[in-house]
Amino acid sequence: MTTPQQVVLRDAMRRLDMTRDAFADRIGCRRRTLDTWLLPDESSEFRAMPEIARRFVQEILERAAPRSPDSTQSVYNDGLTADAGGAMRHLLSVEQFDREGVEALFRLADVMQPIARRRKVTRVLEGAVLANLFFEASTRTRVSFGAAFCRLGGSVCDTTGFTFSSMAKGESIHDTSRVISGYADAIVVRHPEQGAVTQFARATYVPVVNGGDGPGEHPTQALLDLYTLQREFSRVGKQLDGAHIALMGDLKYGRTVHSLMKLLGLYKGVRFTLIAPPGLDMPSAIVEQAARNGNAVEVRSVPGPGLANVDMLYATRIQKERFTGESIESLDNRFRIDRSFVEANCAPDVVLMHPLPRDSTPGAIDLSTDLDRDPRLAIFRQTDNGIPVRMAIFAQLLKVDQLVQKSMRDATWTAPSQVGPEDTLE
Template identity: 40%
Template sequence: MEKIAESNEYSNDLKGKILGMMFYEPSTRTRLSFETSMKRLGGSCIGFVGIDASSVSKGENLADTSKMLESYSDAIVLRHSLEGVSKFISDIVDVPVINAGDGAGQHPTQTLLDLYTMKKELGKLKDFTVSLVGDLKYGRTVHSLAYALALFGINMNFVSPKELSMPDEILHDLEKNNISFNQTNDIKDILNNSDVLYVTRIQKERFPDVEEYSKIKGAYLIDKKLIEGKNLIVMHPLPRVDEISHDIDNTKYNTYFKQAFNGVPVRMAILNTLIKNKF
């Protein structure tokens, strides 16, 4: 898939197939990488981003919109602000439904590309430590990633302000499965014990109180001075705001742009599996 994603090879595996895109929340990388993936495989995309240009703005409910898109497409990619909504829709339509992020819940395809990036960069998916940094309460990417890393027995550090710590239910699940993790609010505590810094932004849009966001924003800044001399890589699901300094962009630590590219071959593989293999 990588060679196809780089335009070095071509594929018509999904020629004549259509991917339905339902993005109720803003998206850049996830949406564009799914569109790119479908087109790289010879397929096409339809759908909407935001509700203003769709009948949702007229009051059409989610179930009806999904049933309509089901009749037009071979699979649906859904991003929504409500947790669990992708599972709900998958129960009422007969085409594959891919969760592209459900509020502060999960983001499973991001996790697959994250695991792929770690394996490419570190050469393995075992015997290393990942430090998840930033918004662990509302960050759906770290929720999915924590569960996935646990499947491989990978050690984890959770670094966040107290107000944005990893949800108790996730910590409970990890403890129940004897997964090792450490919690701290001081990033300097874990720098010598990290192979991957997985940084996330503080998500203003998830805060019920903007004043609370203002108190916490900018809690961490990963810059060259902080990590210079450390043997680690820096990942980020993007977009970044002020949590990773641009002075890291041209260093060996920067893995977040490679990570963004990896979303294309990984999502190509997902689409090929769900659509081509279905028929």
Template identity: 55%
Template structure:
């Protein structure tokens, strides 16, 4: 695809070569993300960060990524602090705010809403999550993390996706990206009521991949490279009581990991993990497990989002030209 000036709304936009290009640029962003070097390549550019749904990592990492490239960030969080609360349409909001920004990142609770917004925007829009639909930048950073953790081609990857696969937009986008590779084996572990939508399963099988469906955690994690756990998406349920029926059904702790997983199985989670006693899908006793990649995963989000901004605003080949060493104390591990 031609990244310059493009909106990033769905993983369906990408071919395998596009992903490789994003990852190559992300690799070059590491010294800037680690504050070893400073670049001002986006000096004067403005990111409009519009998050109408709660977010910590995605909102802050998009802003951080833009700042690290030298740009500035303007934020809108929640409906109550925007004119949408006064009845303004997405069309009008897009037309106005795209006049104040060079690129916009948007999260919205309704599926398809970011695409609707992008159609009216005068600048590129990046989908930061639209309801239970998609989360393309999360899928990219997940795939980037998997590649770094396994240290080889993703062809032949074996991955278990666990938890709320019905409403989990991260797994929806990730499974569609994996479709671009060869000989992928996916194990989908969830309650029947929260299973992966059949359309995603059918897409994988039509692409020649193997998909196994299970409702037993220990059956699904025994022979995979990656265990990708998700939380119950309680905000998608009609009531808290309904969400509570499923919370805590698939808990992974160190004892289960040692007994059932291969020694080098990588543990991933899009975060936030629900650490309340009734949920705890990834137990705190995994924190010292060297294969727990969730925080490396979050760090990688900055690299990938920096790469997306550099490609969208067409400065990927200019980043190093304005580089200099930092002049403050920093410690990054």
């Protein structure tokens, strides 16, 4: 089966490190023409890319110089996360990835988009079972993992909380992991203790995915955030290299920003502005790692002026449930990101992101709902992108990534033209 033109074009832009405007100029077409080639096939404005254009893109890629070795970081591999051949065994940390590995995963996520949009179906994981072991409450992440596995043709068994698990009876992580491995072909674990998911992985050869380990990491959230950010930047003519990223809110317990900051360190010249109330600062080890990577890092305790040249503002919820004596007396309305804050402090093309859930009660110190219709708000595009990214992760772990494209067929039901009032499926 021929690779979809959208996948070919997005892959080329990533490998050449070009924005849409620059890429359109490089292949000699108008930006508007390129946009129509990138639309989903079912869009009324979609246009097929001429074969001569496809061949020209391939020729450009063949002539392109290989990526410089110093543009990537070494892969984290202690024998647990990858097998002898380098294939991914478990997904425990973003430190497993180098830049090439991230881009390969994103190419696969592009292939998954028609399935995630409910236009195509595949059964490459038919008969496979996923165990979703969530020892912390979760709605969005748990359902997202389950939906991704089901979209590949597999089935899902869920459990939530300690109360109804054998661990409440004193069973060890090792025993739980070993037992569940006899039932399931892949395991997603969310656990309140940092490092617990790695213990699950050490007890089994069945692929284990970290769905969040206490204040540690949330690698799949960071991957879908980066995938979303790359797509958002592409629309406005920006690149990840040289981007200015602001992370704001609870940076101490916000495991999503821990993983995201590490991933963004794979790109050249990324600058960080870290804004957190006193006591909720980004862990020093992560800040020091960014500095070693050559990233410029500014640490602030007060939001407001100075965000005018920020390309992406990423807000995080204050995670009071993880507090161990911290005081948030300094948390006030200055940390509330609403329309007036954005208009006063941010650029017209800033990308606004949040890992969700957010506190949507009136006056909450979080990302305000009065931004929901603002096109700069990408939070629902983030959640939508969780499906193709997690599908790509499962496909790599279970080694069916080469089978997906040729196994696709048209969906037999009527899919929604858009998911909600804020966003479309494009």
